[in-house]
Amino acid sequence: MKAINGTIKKLAATLCTEGLEPLPAGLAVGLGLFIGVVPIYGLQSVAAIGLAILLGLNKPLTFAATFINNPFLQPFLVLGSIECGSVLRTGAFLPLRLSGFTMAAARGDLLLWAIGSVPLGAAAGVAGGAIAAIAVAWLRPCRRNLRARIRFVNGVFASAPNFDRGFVRWKMRLDRIFALLDAEGLGAGAVVDLGCGYGMALCFAAFGQEGRPLAGCDLDAKRIGVAQKALAGCDAKVEVGDVRRYPLPPAGLILILDVLQYLSAEEQLALIGRCCAALEPGGKFVFRVHDRERGLRSAMTMLFDRLIFRIGNAPSRPLVLASAAYREALEAAGMRVRTRRFRNLLPLAHILFVAERPPLERAP
Ligand SMILES: C[S@@+](CC[C@H](N)C(=O)[O-])C[C@H]1O[C@@H](n2cnc3c(N)ncnc32)[C@H](O)[C@@H]1O
Incomplete structure (x- = not known):
């Protein structure tokens, strides 16, 4: 039992601490955010963890970032994607309707939603990834020591x-x-x-x-x-x-x-x-x-x-x-x-x- 506990602890420590340099951490967050925005519901977690393994990124961080898609933010992500899709397809925004915030309305605009989610996801990924990379660089223990010296x-x-x-x-x-x-x-x-x-x-x-x-x-x-x-x-x-x-x-x-x-x-x-x-x-x-x-x-x-x-x-x-x-x-x-x-x-x-x-x- 002790050996299993030890192995689980080691695995958890590795999973949580690998790839926590600023650039890989930023990439992990960016990837997770992108996957969270594109409408591949049901597959988001699998895709996030699979790609994190493939690219050698921090899995928990990538997975956590997909939670940008949560009940509070989802309506905005859907509406934002549809509006982006509309601009890309027709060159104009759709008129803003409250009903646009509902999944039912979104289903009617599936194509626009799918098209628009890609640039919106990419923009969220780049912005969030950059912020994460800067935050990690700033919070690293060695930086803390440097800041204290300065x-x-x-x-x-x-x-x-x-x-x-x-x-x-x-x-x-x-x-x-x-x-x-x-x-x-x-x-x-x-x-x-x-x-x-x-x-x-x-x-x-x-x-x-x-x-x-x-x-x-x-x-x-x-x-x-x-x-x-x-x-x-x-x-x-x-x-x-x-x-x-x-x-x-x-x-x-x-x-x-x-x-x-x-x-x-x-x-x-x-x-x-x-x-x-x-x-x-x-x-x-x-x-x-x-x-x-x-x-x-x-x-x-x-x-x-x-x-x-x-x-x-x-x-x-x-x-x-x-x-x-x-x-x-x-x-x-x-x-x-x-x-x-x-x-x-x-x-x-x-x-x-x-x-x-x-x-x-x-x-x-
Ligand atoms: C570019 S500053 C560097 C100062 C300091 N090492 C630093 O990193 O802040 C170059 C310094 O070398 C000093 N210096 C130049 N020749 C020197 C010499 N022969 N003996 C002592 N100091 C000298 C200058 O007075 C100047 O303060």
Whole structure:
């Protein structure tokens, strides 16, 4: 009996949780809504579950969505279908009659009902599916954690001057790097952010780990001033300084986000080597650079960067190495390397390098 109970529970859990990524969940709801609107009464449940099995979608979700066809909504679905059918066949709506809400009247317009139910079902499916996909994406546990982190950062910068606070809020909202960092896992131990700007990434990494040591530097004294005030409640040491000469403490996480391009090729590779050496066993070194291998998007990204350099009066032009050169430098330092190409909300092409120092082997 116990074994049967266990099997039933497992089956129920699988049925309820499979295909619950935003896109498949949206497709399941869309399909269920479509089937619920088309008049194949008696077959709707079979069709919904059969197609969900065939397409690998979540069965309970697909089945549940067919209940759009319920005693309250059915009259509207029937009338809507007939009106759609009439527009498609004759180019005009039928005059609206109360009797049109009854099944008897609908039977008289069976053909119009059948024809009209297809676009109406498709429209309901697309709209409902899109809403479901957005809702699932929003409610996913990982999104909840991300939202909590973002709220934490916004809270820490809440008393910063208006412009800086707004900058932090918009950056947190628009830059996909934070979702990637959250998904990546931000490890444990001291965090160092080189070219930290306002220190947003330090704060992001400190979420949920009170007392995590944070350190960073940037040439921009104004941003560092804001960071020092905002992070006063944390164990943070942020200072005005040049990443090329910054004495790196041993760290569990080192970040360099959009800064390497300010350095020459030799300086970039030397800094990468120093970061790898400062990383504790099991620690992560994460940096973002532009992706040079994405054609037009790479060109746009470079143009955008040149503009930023020009506005900031940077003494040089942005310089990004080929991704193979970064990988080679990391691997030569004994790191395990993963890369993640991604596009931000602006159509800019980036690569995230995640390099991990292998943990110490335990003595047998
Ligand atoms: C595009 S911003 C990125 C800031 C921050 N990492 C972020 O993601 O919000 C580039 C930053 O690098 C800083 N920077 C450029 N060259 C630097 C250097 N040699 N040493 C320290 N900071 C530098 C700039 O002052 C600027 O704040």
